[in-house]
Amino acid sequence: MSGSNADAVSIVLVHGGFVDGSGWAGVYRILASRGFRVSVVQNPTLTLADDVAVTHRAIAAAGGPVLLVGHSYGGVVITEAGMHPQVKGLVYVAAFVPDRGESVSSLIKDPPPGAAVPPILPPRDGFLFLDNSKFHAAFAADLDAETAAFMAASQVPWGVGALSGAVSEPAWRHKPSDYLVATDDHMIPPPVQRIMATRAGSTKTEMPGSHAVYVSQPNAVAEVIGAAAKRLGSGR
Numbered sequence: 001m002s003g004s005n006a007d008a009v010s011i012v013l014v015h016g017g018f019v020d021g022s023g024w025a026g027v028y029r030i031l032a033s034r035g036f037r038v039s040v041v042q043n044p045t046l047t048l049a050d051d052v053a054v055t056h057r058a059i060a061a062a063g064g065p066v067l068l069v070g071h072s073y074g075g076v077v078i079t080e081a082g083m084h085p086q087v088k089g090l091v092y093v094a095a096f097v098p099d100r101g102e103s104v105s106s107l108i109k110d111p112p113p114g115a116a117v118p119p120i121l122p123p124r125d126g127f128l129f130l131d132n133s134k135f136h137a138a139f140a141a142d143l144d145a146e147t148a149a150f151m152a153a154s155q156v157p158w159g160v161g162a163l164s165g166a167v168s169e170p171a172w173r174h175k176p177s178d179y180l181v182a183t184d185d186h187m188i189p190p191p192v193q194r195i196m197a198t199r200a201g202s203t204k205t206e207m208p209g210s211h212a213v214y215v216s217q218p219n220a221v222a223e224v225i226g227a228a229a230k231r232l233g234s235g236r
Helices: 021-033 048-062 074-081 104-108 132-139 145-153 190-200 218-234
Strands: 010-014 037-041 066-071 087-093 177-182 203-207
Touching: 010 021, 010 048, 010 074, 021 037, 021 218, 037 048, 048 066, 048 074, 066 074, 066 218, 074 087, 087 190, 087 218, 132 145, 177 190, 177 218, 190 203, 203 218
Parallel strands: 010 037, 010 066, 066 087, 087 177, 177 203
Antiparallel strands: none
């Protein structure tokens, strides 16, 4: 891939709740090795407004067209932040895709019958955590036990205010989007992922994987992101 093609579209990766941007390391390395300019947002996950502001700074720093990628709650962030004029497309990875006025709280209030219930503990001082003993099975079942244990032990407190943050204008109504469905997800039920992807008119890809599919299958996830970037004119 030539440098001029790599200059066309930058990729901004946005993490979700309970984790930080380091989970994107494998995807980052693959995309960067293919000549893409990639940056990783570190959301404070206190409020949606804060996370959108941080993401806007990353978009502005890219200095040109951007493909926004969001995992889990990061899907809410990119839905709101994606209205930035530099953003040309969106990729949702096992992510929430809210419409106007929707939030994580509203999207999870009526789970489908028989769906796995995420092991979220009662709020502590306004923050949420997953039960460490259930983290592996719920969030990262296709990762080795040692990696999952570290992710559980290094959880980022997820502010209750971030869950209730509602989208004002969803970028997917104005810009093309892709959705990667993780078919073994025990955090966001796969049927719910499919419904949100269909509603958004996203180009949909399905693959076996846990909620942490972006960590466990970086090559496959990078392929989806790279294909979306190609359609936006990266020349790949």
